[in-house]
Every structure is written in C-alpha cells, then in structure tokens.
Amino acid sequence: MKNKYIAYLGLIYLLFSPVAVLAQEGNVSAVLxxxxxxxxxxxxxxxxxxxxxxxxxxxxxxxxLLSAGLILSLFFYGxxxxxxxxxxxxxxxxxMIGFVQEDIVFPIMGEAKGEKWLPFFCTLFLFxxxxxxxxxxxxFKTATGNINVTSALAAMILILVFSVGxxxxxxxxxxxxxxxxxxxxxxxIFVAFLEFTGxxxxxxxxxLRLFSNMFAGxxxxxxxxxxxxxxxxxxGIFAVPFTVFTYLLEVIVGxxxxxxxxxxxxxxxxxxxxxxx
Amino acid sequence: MDLFKIDPGxxxxxxxxxxxxxxxxxxxxFPALLTNIKTREKTIxxxxxxxxxxxxxxxxxEEEQAEAIQLSxxxxxxxxxxTRNQAENIRKELLAKAxxxxxxILAQAKIKIEGERVxxxxxxxxxxxxxxxxxxxxxxxxxxxxxDDRIWVxxxxxxx
Numbered sequence: 001m002k003n004k005y006i007a008y009l010g011l012i013y014l015l016f017s018p019v020a021v022l023a024q025e026g027n028v029s030a031v032l033x034x035x036x037x038x039x040x041x042x043x044x045x046x047x048x049x050x051x052x053x054x055x056x057x058x059x060x061x062x063x064x065l066l067s068a069g070l071i072l073s074l075f076f077y078g079x080x081x082x083x084x085x086x087x088x089x090x091x092x093x094x095x096m097i098g099f100v101q102e103d104i105v106f107p108i109m110g111e112a113k114g115e116k117w118l119p120f121f122c123t124l125f126l127f128x129x130x131x132x133x134x135x136x137x138x139x140f141k142t143a144t145g146n147i148n149v150t151s152a153l154a155a156m157i158l159i160l161v162f163s164v165g166x167x168x169x170x171x172x173x174x175x176x177x178x179x180x181x182x183x184x185x186x187x188x189i190f191v192a193f194l195e196f197t198g199x200x201x202x203x204x205x206x207x208l209r210l211f212s213n214m215f216a217g218x219x220x221x222x223x224x225x226x227x228x229x230x231x232x233x234x235x236g237i238f239a240v241p242f243t244v245f246t247y248l249l250e251v252i253v254g255x256x257x258x259x260x261x262x263x264x265x266x267x268x269x270x271x272x273x274x275x276x277x
Numbered sequence: 278m279d280l281f282k283i284d285p286g287x288x289x290x291x292x293x294x295x296x297x298x299x300x301x302x303x304x305x306x307f308p309a310l311l312t313n314i315k316t317r318e319k320t321i322x323x324x325x326x327x328x329x330x331x332x333x334x335x336x337x338x339e340e341e342q343a344e345a346i347q348l349s350x351x352x353x354x355x356x357x358x359x360t361r362n363q364a365e366n367i368r369k370e371l372l373a374k375a376x377x378x379x380x381x382i383l384a385q386a387k388i389k390i391e392g393e394r395v396x397x398x399x400x401x402x403x404x405x406x407x408x409x410x411x412x413x414x415x416x417x418x419x420x421x422x423x424x425d426d427r428i429w430v431x432x433x434x435x436x437x
Contacts, residue, residue: 149287
C-alpha cells in the first residue's frame with residue numbers, strides 16, 4: 001500500500017517536473033523551446049543540473065537509440081523466455097507481433113508475402129510506438145516529434161516502394177502502372193503525372209502526419225502547463241486536469257500514429273508490387 | 278525552432294539506427310519468436326482439431342447411446358407386453374381351471390348331497406314305517422305286525 005502511494009507520487013512528480021523546471025527558471029519561452037527542441041541536453045531531474053549527452057549527440061538521436069535499445073532488449077528477453085505458454089513481457093511482445101501480423105500485414109499482403117515482410121513492419125511499428133511513448137515520459141523527448149526523423153522513415157518507405165515495385169514488376173511495367181488504361185494520351189500523361197507526384201506526396205504526408213501529431217500533442221501539454229505561469233497559479237485548477245487529459249490522449253495518439261504509419265506503409269508497398277487494373 | 282530545420286545527419290542516423298535494429302531482430306530474434314508462435318498456433322490448432330474429433334466421437338457415442346436406450350426401451354416394452362400377455366393367459370387358464378374344478382367339486386357335492394338326501398329320506402321313511410307299525414301295535418295293543426307286514430308297510434311308505 002505504501003509502495004503504491006510512493007509510485008503515484010513519483011508519477012505525479014515526473015509528469016509535472018517540467019513545471020518544476022519552469023518554476024526554477026522562470027522563463028516560459030526558454031523552457032518550452034528547450035523541452036520540444038532537439039538540443040544536446042536532457043533535464044532528467046528538476047532542480048538538478050542539466051545532463052549533457054555524451055559524444056555530442058542530440059536529444060532526439062539519444063531517444064532513437066533508447067527506443068532501439070528497448071526494442072532489442074524486449075525481443076532478446078522474449079527470445080530467452082520462449083515458451084508455449086507465454087508469461088510476462090513475452091505476452092506483450094507476442095501480442096504486438098500478432099497485432100501487426102493479423103491486423104496490418106496479412107490482411108493487406110496476404111499470408112505468403114506477409115510472412116516475409118512481417119519482421120520489417122513489426123520493427124517499424126514497435127520503433128515508432130516506443131519513440132512516440134518515450135516522449136510522454138516527462139523530461140524525455142519525442143524523436144518522432146522531429147520532422148527529420150519522420151521524413152527519414154517516410155523516405156525509407158518511398159525507396160522501398162520503388163525498389164519493391166521495380167523488383168516485382170520490372171522497371172517498365174512499374175512505371176507503366178502510373179498510366180491509366182483506356183484513356184487518351186494527354187489525359188493519360190496528366191493522370192500519370194498526378195499518380196507519380198501523388199506517390200511522393202503520400203509519403204510526405206505520412207511523415208508530416210506523424211510529426212504533427214506528436215509535436216502538437218506535446219505542445220498542447222506544455223501550453224496547458226504554462227497557463228499556470230502565464231496567467232496565475234489558480235489557473236492550475238483547470239490546467240492540470242486538461243494536461244492530464246491531453247497526456248492520456250497522447251498515449252492513444254502514440255498508438256494510433258504508429259499503427260497508421262505502419263498500415264499505410266504496408267499499403268503503399270503492396271500497391272507498388274501489384275498491377276493496377 | 279530547430280524542429281523544422283533540415284538535419285541530414287539525424288535523418289541518416291535514423292536510417293542507421295532503424296537498419297541496425299531491423300537487421301539484428303531479423304537475424305537473431307524474429308526466427309525463434311515466429312517459430313515459437315507458429316508452433317503454438319499449430320499446437321492450438323491441433324488441440325482444437327482433437328477437441329472437435331473428440332466432440333464428434335462423443336456425439337456419435339451419444340447417438341449410439343440414445344439408439345441403444347431407445348432399442349432397450351422398445352425391447353423392455355415388448356418384453357413387458359409379452360409378459361403381461363403370458364400373465365393374462367396364465368391368469369385366464371388358472372381361472373378356467375379353478376372354475377372347472379369348482380364346477381366339478383360342486384357337481385360332486387350335489388351328487389353326494391343328493392345321495393345323502395335320498396339316504397336320509399329312505400331312513401326317515403323306514404323310521405316312519407317303524408313308527409307307524411309301533412304306533413299301530415300300541416293302539417290295538419296287540420302285536421299283529423309280523424316281519425312280513427313290517428316289510429309291506431315300509432314298502433307302502435316308500436311309495437308315498
């Protein structure tokens with residue numbers, strides 16, 4: 001019972017530690033900028049000196065490494081505790097794999113092709129999910145709230161779309177796919193242009209969607225918290241519940257965005273390797 | 278704000294980190310995990326299949342059991358019917374036999390009663406004849422009744 005209260009207090013402390021930093025510094029814009037930007041430091045604990053990241057790496061890169069480390073740890077823990085009746089973290093891991101397999105990859109790609117691609121989409125989903133959720137730990141940062149990270153992942157999907165499409169259909173047929181059948185040439189060229197640019201736009205939107213959702217969510221949380229310092233301490237009566245609500249919403253958004261990114265990537269890659277009617 | 282600043286370094290590092298993670302997982306973790314999941318799925322599918330077969334066998338056994346019960350019921354009711362018929366026949370036979378015996382006993386009794394009645398009447402007549410003779414002797418105070426007369430009186434009484 002006592003441990004439970006200590007855990008609750010710890011959680012509240014962690015959630016509002018940026019406020020504590022703010023209270024310490026008294027400069028709203030500087031703290032906001034530091035909290036959501038890709039600096040070279042992390043405020044692990046308020047009232048303690050800021051931690052300088054080693055080797056001059058940026059905070060978002062550090063969060064990417066942390067995500068990768070967590071995923072690898074989870075998988076190797078799962079591998080070490082393999083059993084026909086899974087327990088503990090293995091249940092979580094297998095459910096994640098099962099979710100990606102049954103709700104994303106197999107319905108879109110089919111079982112035969114899906115089995116080959118399952119590790120890729122599983123890793124992508126878990127990488128995004130971990131990055132999204134890690135940012136919700138106060139003082140940590142969201143790597144997916146940086147457009148360079150999401151663009152890199154979207155660019156990887158674009159490259160895969162081209163390479164898979166060309167490999168499975170051949171260069172000519174892949175590009176011929178952009179031309180609609182049975183229309184006159186000028187319209188065909190126009191549609192092909194739209195389709196081709198659409199492919200780039202779709203992947204760009206993939207990147208922007210993830211970035212904007214994660215960035216906006218964190219911005220909303222900080223904005224609510226800062227009302228306390230901008231308006232009055234009494235604003236906390238409204239600001240704190242709103243912050244908690246937005247925080248919980250962000251957990252759901254983190255899951256949904258990882259799902260949407262993985263699902264759309266799977267659709268784009270599958271579409272690239274199939275002949276359009 | 279540096280969030281919107283183009284940072285090719287971070288993009289490349291994102292690829293590298295993701296690529297390394299994917300390679301390690303693809304090579305070392307996924308095969309074992311997916312095999313385990315497949316084995317479990319197979320085991321579950323086999324268990325479901327076995328359960329379905331057992332259910333099928335059970336339903337077949339239940340059907341057989343129901344048929345056997347129905348057959349047994351039919352046989353039991355047939356046996357019961359036959360037994361009832363036999364019992365009824367035996368009862369009728371016994372009743373007929375008893376009636377016949379009763380009739381026989383009754384007939385014998387009637388014959389016996391008739392014989393006894395006749396004997397009693399005979400005896401009464403003989404007694405009456407004797408009485409008449411004795412009475413006649415006393416009235417006339419003389420023994421006039423010889424042995425032949427007595428026989429004659431008796432015959433006379435018997436003809437009454």
